[in-house]
Amino acid sequence: MQIWLNYLDQILIYAAFAISLNLLLGYAGQVSVAHAAFGAIGGYTMGYLMMTRGWNFLPTALIGMVLAFIAGTIVALPALKLSVEYLILLTLAISSVIIGVFTTFPELGGTYGLIGINTPDIFGWTLGHPSDWVIPSLIMMLVTYGLCRRMGESAFGRVLKGIREDDRVTQALGKNVFAYKVGVFGITAGLAGLAGAFYSGWLQLATPSVYGFSFALTLFAIVIFGGMANLTGSIVGAAAVVLLEPLLRRVIKIDPATAALLQLVIYGLALVVLMMLRPQGVFPEGFSLWRLIRGKRAPTTRVEMTDSWVPTPTVQVHQIELDEIDDAERSRERRREEVWQNAPVVLEARGISKRFGGIVAADDLDIDFRKGTITALVGPNGAGKTTVFNLLTGFIRPDRGSVKMHGVELVGLSPDKVARLGLVRSFQDVRLVNRVSCVQNVMMAVQGQSGENLGKLMLGGSSARRGEKATREKAMNWLGFVGMADFADVPAGAVSYGQSKLISLARALATEAEVLLLDEPASGIDTRWVDTMLDLVEAVREQGRTVCIVEHNLHVVGRLADHTYFMELGRITAQGTIDELTHREELAEAYFGTV
Amino acid sequence: MLFAVFNAETVAQLTANGIFRGAAYGILGVGFALILGVTGRFHFAYAFTYTLAAYMVFTFKERWAVPFWIAAVVGIVAVGFVGVGIERFIYRPLARRARETALLAIFVASLGIAIAGENIIRLLWSSSSQNLLGPQQEAYTLLKASFLNFDVWEAASSFGLVVILALLLRYTSLGRSIKATRANPELAQTIGIEANQIYLICFFIGTVLCGVAAFWYGLQFTIAPDMGQSPVIFAFVVAFLAGTASSPIRVFFVGIGVALIQQYASIWLSVRWTQTAVFVVLVIYLSWLSLRQTDPIAWAKAKLARI
DSSP states (O other): OHHHHHHHHHHHHHHHHHHHHHIIIIISOOOOSOHHHHHHHHHHHHHHIIIIIOOOHHHHHHHHHHHHHHHHHHHHHHHTTOOHHHHHHHHHHHHHHHHHHHHHOGGGTTTTOEESOOOOEETTEEOOSHHHHHHHHHHHHHHHHHHHHHHHTSHHHHHHHHHHHOHHHHHHTTOOHHHHHHHHHHHHHHHHHHHHHHHHHHHTEEOTTTTSHHHHHHHHHHHHHHOTTOHHHHHHHHHHHHHHHHIIIIISOOOHHHHHHHHHHHHHHHHHHHHHHOTTOSSOTTOOHHHHHTTOOOOOOOOOOOTTOOOOOSSOOOOOOOOSOOHHHHHHHHHHHHHHHHSOEEEEEEEEEEEETTEEEEEEEEEEEETTOEEEEEOSTTSSHHHHHHHHTTSSOOSEEEEEETTEEOTTSOHHHHHHTTEEEOOTTOOOOTTSBHHHHHHHHOSSOGGGSHHHHHHSTTHHHHHHHHHHHHHHHHHHHTTOGGGTTSBGGGSOHHHHHHHHHHHHHHTTOSEEEEESTTTTSOHHHHHHHHHHHHHHHHTTOEEEEEOSOHHHHHHHOSEEEEEETTEEEEEEOHHHHHTOHHHHHHHHSOO | OOSOOOOHHHHHHHHHHHHHHHHHHHHHHHHHHHHHHHHOOOOTTHHHHHHHHHHHHHIIIIISOOOHHHHHHHHHHHHHHHHHHHIIIIIHHHHHHHGGGHHHHHHHHHHHHHHHHHHHHHHHHOSSOBOOOOSOOOEEEETTEEEEHHHHHHHHHHHHHHHHHHHHHHHSHHHHHHHHHHHOHHHHHHTTOOHHHHHHHHHHHHHHHHHHHHHHHHHHSOBOTTTTHHHHHHHHHHHHHHOTTSOHHHHHHHHHHHHHHHHHHHHHSOHHHHHHHHHHHHHHHHHHHHHTTOOHHHHHHHHHHHO
16 A cells, blocks of 8 residues: 555656646746756755754755745746757756756765655654655645646736747737746746655655656656646646556566666657657647536637638728729828828837848838827838837837837837837737637737736735636627637637738737737738728727838728838838829839839 | 866876867767758757667677677668658658647657667666777877877767768768758758758768767777767757857867866866866856847858858
8 A cells, every 4th residue: 555655645746846847848838858957956955954954844845945946047047038949958958057066065965965864744743654745745736736727827827828839929919028937937946846855855865866867858758748738637647657667567567677667668659659649748738627527528619710701890890982092082191191290299210220230121210100090101022111110119129219109218128118118019920829719819918917917816816817807808809899709719820811810900909009010911811801901900090099000002001091101221211191102203113113 | 176286297188088078079069960950850869879879889799790890880870770760750750740849849759769769778788888899999198198099099080070071061962952951941942952851861970970979989988878868968068059050170179179178177176067067158158149139040040041
């Protein structure tokens, strides 16, 4: 019996390690192989303090957790801007440094490590037998599970998933990607430290080989088996990995030495086979064991995506006949230009310049956006229109010049800060977060969610849940606004290109930003939908928001723009109504190549 | 002993050690950089092919009594085909299936191969270390540094192979195809370069190079199932420090540089700290990269595209 309880203890401790690793790997997409090393920090701290200072188990475990948290936070700082390959390498190096440092100190047992750590006791209860460890390990695992689940399945976790798939988009929606990454790295490292203290306490060992590379790989394997971004899966994965050994030894009766090797061969091959057959793991993201047990299936909200589907926005669509531009139309344009000239300036860019090596991407640009109007930026390919968006929103820092919104200087601010101040952009290539639902994509854009604040998430009781409900309502409104409410629970990766453009508009709108920069809102979508899209942009103008569009299609510009800037080779060479611009020969030549 | 004795003799010996060990790091780095740079696969199973090469040579020589040098060549070439097999039957189908998450999927599968491979070797050949016995070992002393004939052969053959690879990349049409694929596989495809073939060739060359390093290591020391773990990390370090799109010669000298840092560190630091010192250098370098806010691979590709 004791031997099976021993396996149970091991499952619980491994599961705790794997759950926090899963938050980092599965939710936030940060591939770290240093999790075992952070565990070692917890284990060694606990062992050292217990052996030399005679401290009690629980306080030493907590100190280990705090030290691992600090180490994790420090490691996260250089790790933030690295691509996946470099992050893997960095965490490999960090593991070697951490384990190397422990091996170097004779006080920590050198290469042998700390052996024979005193039997821990918690509040006078001596944990001498495997049966004593079940309840403390279970509590520790459940605390880890609870914390990670609360972080993963909330507004906070939604941002993590956004970072996993596209950190630029997440930043463009006003999320401080930097703080999230550091936070999640530090917290998961801290939780690994806690699990490490329990692991070492249970083994009564803290040695370099216990936390060596094969342990790191085992944890990785558990997360992959169980399924990324599925915490329950990690528990099942831990059980599968741990129970493989008794299965081989006791059931198939292989001698212990061979069984241990065979176990590793099976892990390894299973990882390869799993990647080939079921890369999402045994329990994929969003799969709930509970729902299955209670006989409920995942909510099916599939909408037939037939050719005849046309979005039905909740705005009044007033069709405008787009005839040849006649005199009446021309006077209408002039009226709009007048409106633009008299509207108050919201955003004012002056002398914006940027060079990449010898290439001038932006040369002394002066641009105004005015309240309640649509400004268009047109020009040939490579004129630098999208670069202007990048320069205004802080994705690229200009060499010179200033961007002021209501008098506040934006140059030098990070893109997320710019977005929070009310200047939000969309992307030409849409860039939805494909593995989450459409409504979640829009929810991500809602500002000031209490569930994104870790303090409120952990200590605020039900406020995060209420906030989540309100966020969903807002998001549903915006989805309804663009006519996509039926697709709320469909994964964003499953909708058509035109639909994804609508969702990306809803996402930009949901930020409630005062100024919206839309990068080719109507390009690449079905001609039947172009008018719907244009109606929506006009409706946004009617709400008093300030819009700037980058567009190739002069038809679209003619319908939407109140004022048009013409760009060539990084310079603004003309401005005025689109009609004025298209009647200037040199511009027509620059744009179309011929007259 | 934090401060060791500092004299000319020590420096000469450390320099010699650094160059010989660095040649191994260098050739490993060149092979890994070729694979990662061209195919984009984070080939962790490089550790397994390294170990397997030494065991193949050992098996041909000791168990099947093949003459030593023939065993060496056959064993190393055979392991090259193992590398090709991994790419063809595991990585390529995975990449096709996983698409945007291919890097992670391949890394995980590669870890799997590394774990399974090491333990299969343990099961087939036993966990204890073996001796790969070859020609007579001879010691020399030059400029107060002593070294073995194997050291010289190892450094010379490694450098020779790296030079051959550099010439191949520079002057042959195959080399130009490899470089074109490295810069942009899709574009290379449009001018009739079969990227899949190039990937296989890179896996063959990269795996043979790591086999050479493993062979010399096995000849000087012993071979063991976990012998690949530490060298492969150094291969990563060297490849990343040098840049995966760099010339093989440059990567090779970065390898020597890393080994020299490691050796010289022992003058000021206790020997136990030297390995940690190398990783600290790496962490500082990566932090610096991160602070520059640039993605070095994208940067290197952009630079290449301009040439």
